[in-house]
Amino acid sequence: MPRSYSRSRSRSPVTSSYRRHSRSPRRNNNDQEEDDNNNSRLHVADLSLNCTKRQIEKAFEKWPISEVWHAQASCFAFVVLRNHDDVQPAINELDGR
Numbered sequence: 001m002p003r004s005y006s007r008s009r010s011r012s013p014v015t016s017s018y019r020r021h022s023r024s025p026r027r028n029n030n031d032q033e034e035d036d037n038n039n040s041r042l043h044v045a046d047l048s049l050n051c052t053k054r055q056i057e058k059a060f061e062k063w064p065i066s067e068v069w070h071a072q073a074s075c076f077a078f079v080v081l082r083n084h085d086d087v088q089p090a091i092n093e094l095d096g097r
Contacts, residue, residue, distance in 0.1 A: 039066050040084045042091070044077040051075070059097070063090050 044056065053070040056077050060068075064082040071077065081087060 038082065038084050040081050040087045042079045042081065042087065044079055045075070047072075047075045047077060049075060053077075059094055060090060062093075 047056075047070075049072070051070075051072070053068055053072075056068050056070060056079065057065065060079050060081070063086040065079060066082050067078075067080040069078045079090075081090060
């Protein structure tokens with residue numbers, strides 16, 4: 001599986017940009033906003049050209065995922081985990097796979 005090189009407590013740029021421009025009504029649910037603030041983005045690099053988004057999702061299925069963004073042509077992905085406490089265990093388990 002892919003090597004995980006970095007992590008961040010911020011939301012994915014794709015997610016935050018999408019929400020800013022969404023035509024859907026904004027939720028006034030503070031619990032949802034707190035959940036979003038606990039998300040952590042992992043950069044997953046050195047993926048094979050044959051790697052699929054589904055394979056990435058399956059590799060991280062042990063941890064709740066908010067989003068997977070896969071740049072197949074560039075052999076990397078971003079995985080947004082819902083819980084910051086899951087970041088280090090995911091890195092430890094999947095690093096080098």
